[in-house]
Amino acid sequence: MLQRKVDHQRMMADARTIRENISRARGYLRRDDLFRCIESANDALVLKSTGAALGLGRSEVDLLFAELCDEFSRHPRVLAFLESIGISGAAFLRYKAGDETLLIKKLTAFRIKMEESEQREKDREEERRTRQRDEWLALGREHLARKSYPKGKVYLRRVAETYGEDPEVVREVGRLFLDAGLLPEAAEMFALAMERFPGDEQAWRLAIETYDALGEFKKAEALYLDAVKVFGGHPLTFLNIAKFYLKWHRKDDAYEYVSRALDQDPNLAEAKEIREKLER
Known part of the structure; x- marks a missing residue:
C-alpha cells in the first residue's frame, strides 16, 4: 500500500515536471527562442521516455506533446530554416507515444544544423565587415598620402564610428591622423580610445605624444600623472x-x-x- 502511494506520488511529480517543461518550451517558441524551446522540449521528452509510468496524467501529457510538435512544425523560422536546407512538405515533428527518443534525435539534429548555419552566417558577416573596414582604411590612407585631407578624414572617421568596438581600430585611425600631422583629429581618436578602453597603454602613450606635439603641456602632464595611477x-x-x-x-x-x-x-x-x- 505504501509503495503504491510512493509510486503514485512519483508519477504525479513526473507528469507535473513534464507539463512544466512543455509549457516552458511553448513559451520560448512564442518568443522565437528556438534553442531554449528545444532544450526544454528535450527535457520533457527524456523524462517521458525514462519514466516507468505516468498514471492518469499520461493522456494529458501525450496531448501536450502533440500540440507542441504541431506548433514547432508550423513556426515560421522552423519552416524557413528547413526549406533552406532542402526539407519541406510533411510536418517536421509528429508526436506518437513511444517515439520520444526519435523526437529527441530530430530536435537535437535540428539545433546542431541551425547552430552551424548561424555560425556560417556570422563568419560571412564578419568577413564582409573586415573587407569593408580594410577598404575604408586603405582609402583613408590613400587620401591622406595625397594630402586630400577632407576625404581621408571622412573615410577614417567612418571606420572609427563603424568599427569602434575594436581598440586597435580606433588607435590605428588616430595613428594615421598623427602621422599625417592632423594632430587635433589624432587627439580626438586617442581620447575616444582611452574612454572606451582605459587599459590600452598604447592609446595613452600616443595621446600624450599628440598633446605634447600640440603644445598642450597641461593635458599631456595630466595624462602622464593619470597613467601612473592607472598602470603603476x-x-x-x-x-x-x-x-x-x-x-x-x-x-x-x-x-x-x-x-x-x-x-x-x-x-x-x-x-x-x-x-x-x-x-x-
Missing part, C-alpha cells in the same frame, strides 16, 4: 615624465621623477645622465 609607476614611465618636464623647463619636477626612476632601477643609464646634468 615604472622606471621608464618616470624617466619619460622627467624628460617631458625638462622639455617644459620644469627642472625641479624633472629631478623628482628622474630620481624616482633611479630609485626603482639604479642602472638606468639615461636617467643617471639626466640627474647628473641637473645636479651641476
Whole structure:
C-alpha cells in the first residue's frame, strides 16, 4: 500500500515536471527562442521516455506533446530554416507515444544544423565587415598620402564610428591622423580610445605624444600623472615624465621623477645622465 502511494506520488511529480517543461518550451517558441524551446522540449521528452509510468496524467501529457510538435512544425523560422536546407512538405515533428527518443534525435539534429548555419552566417558577416573596414582604411590612407585631407578624414572617421568596438581600430585611425600631422583629429581618436578602453597603454602613450606635439603641456602632464595611477609607476614611465618636464623647463619636477626612476632601477643609464646634468 505504501509503495503504491510512493509510486503514485512519483508519477504525479513526473507528469507535473513534464507539463512544466512543455509549457516552458511553448513559451520560448512564442518568443522565437528556438534553442531554449528545444532544450526544454528535450527535457520533457527524456523524462517521458525514462519514466516507468505516468498514471492518469499520461493522456494529458501525450496531448501536450502533440500540440507542441504541431506548433514547432508550423513556426515560421522552423519552416524557413528547413526549406533552406532542402526539407519541406510533411510536418517536421509528429508526436506518437513511444517515439520520444526519435523526437529527441530530430530536435537535437535540428539545433546542431541551425547552430552551424548561424555560425556560417556570422563568419560571412564578419568577413564582409573586415573587407569593408580594410577598404575604408586603405582609402583613408590613400587620401591622406595625397594630402586630400577632407576625404581621408571622412573615410577614417567612418571606420572609427563603424568599427569602434575594436581598440586597435580606433588607435590605428588616430595613428594615421598623427602621422599625417592632423594632430587635433589624432587627439580626438586617442581620447575616444582611452574612454572606451582605459587599459590600452598604447592609446595613452600616443595621446600624450599628440598633446605634447600640440603644445598642450597641461593635458599631456595630466595624462602622464593619470597613467601612473592607472598602470603603476615604472622606471621608464618616470624617466619619460622627467624628460617631458625638462622639455617644459620644469627642472625641479624633472629631478623628482628622474630620481624616482633611479630609485626603482639604479642602472638606468639615461636617467643617471639626466640627474647628473641637473645636479651641476
